[in-house]
Amino acid sequence: MNNFQRVSVWSQWMRLAHWSIALSVLVLMATGWLVANAPSVAAGAGDLHGYAASVLMAGLALRIWLLFSDRGVGGWEALVPSGTNLPAMKQMLIFYFTLGRSPLPAWYGHNPLWVPLYAMLYLFLVVMAISGLFMQEHPLFAGIYLPSIHRAFAGIITGLALFHILTVILQDIRGKRGDVSAMLNGYKLFDTERQDLAGPGKQFPAVSIDNIGRDRKKDR
Ligand code: HEM
Numbered sequence: 001m002n003n004f005q006r007v008s009v010w011s012q013w014m015r016l017a018h019w020s021i022a023l024s025v026l027v028l029m030a031t032g033w034l035v036a037n038a039p040s041v042a043a044g045a046g047d048l049h050g051y052a053a054s055v056l057m058a059g060l061a062l063r064i065w066l067l068f069s070d071r072g073v074g075g076w077e078a079l080v081p082s083g084t085n086l087p088a089m090k091q092m093l094i095f096y097f098t099l100g101r102s103p104l105p106a107w108y109g110h111n112p113l114w115v116p117l118y119a120m121l122y123l124f125l126v127v128m129a130i131s132g133l134f135m136q137e138h139p140l141f142a143g144i145y146l147p148s149i150h151r152a153f154a155g156i157i158t159g160l161a162l163f164h165i166l167t168v169i170l171q172d173i174r175g176k177r178g179d180v181s182a183m184l185n186g187y188k189l190f191d192t193e194r195q196d197l198a199g200p201g202k203q204f205p206a207v208s209i210d211n212i213g214r215d216r217k218k219d220r
């Protein structure tokens with residue numbers, strides 16, 4: 001029987017940033033679609049779009065602050081793809097192509113294949129915020145029609161967000177670490193045999209899976 005250790009991976013600030021961005025983007029996708037396609041409710045949807053945009057910008061500001069203040073998984077270095085991750089990225093692609101039937105590679109913080117996609121997603125969300133803020137007063141900026149930019153990037157972000165949700169669900173079902181609940185409570189489960197994942201100079205102490213949960217009171 002394998003031993004597992006509950007390890008804190010996502011700080012409360014990272015989780016706050018993730019969920020304020022995630023929930024606001026879902027509302028922005030729905031209300032943006034209504035603004036463009038449902039004239040009878042466009043005014044109300046436009047108001048809601050504005051409120052959700054404020055939540056998104058607050059979440060993005062927090063996440064950008066974490067990029068520079070966090071020394072761990074929240075720091076900018078964690079969103080730069082590294083050559084050492086290439087085998088895990090390849091294994092992850094095979095995992096998707098076989099719809100989760102081939103083994104899920106092991107990693108500590110971010111899914112290695114998604115590292116460049118997360119960085120791109122943040123960049124695109126900044127483009128959405130800038131185009132959304134200025135497109136009504138100044139639709140034309142340096143020869144670029146901002147509403148077209150806003151619409152085009154909305155499509156790309158919608159595709160990425162839906163694919164992200166599907167893949168984290170698949171990752172959670174096929175993996176043993178509890179990836180989705182980790183984004184809620186901060187903790188992942190790691191096999192103590194995989195000491196290489198604990199990070200430089202760190203070690204997972206061996207804890208039987210039967211004891212997981214008994215440390216909850218102590219953690220709080
Ligand atoms: C992922 C984030 C977002 C998505 C998916 C999104 C999507 C959309 C879409 C599809 C439209 C309709 C465009 C059309 O008429 O064809 C729209 C309109 C608009 N968006 Fe966004 N948007 C996002 C973020 C933002 C942000 C952050 C802001 C402001 C800071 C913003 C401000 C606006 C404004 C002002 C409009 C025009 C609304 C109106 O006519 O009442 N959006 N958005």
Ligand code: HEM
Pocket residue numbers: 018021022023025026063073074109110111114118121122161164165168179180183
């Ligand atoms: C609503 C369902 C969602 C769930 C259950 C969920 C869950 C997760 C999980 C488990 C991770 C860590 C995945 C990993 O790399 O292994 C993650 C990361 C991430 N998610 Fe989501 N997510 C959701 C929606 C969204 C949406 C709508 C967005 C925005 C477009 C989003 C943006 C991100 C980003 C940018 C990261 C990287 C974390 C960072 O470094 O900041 N998520 N999510």
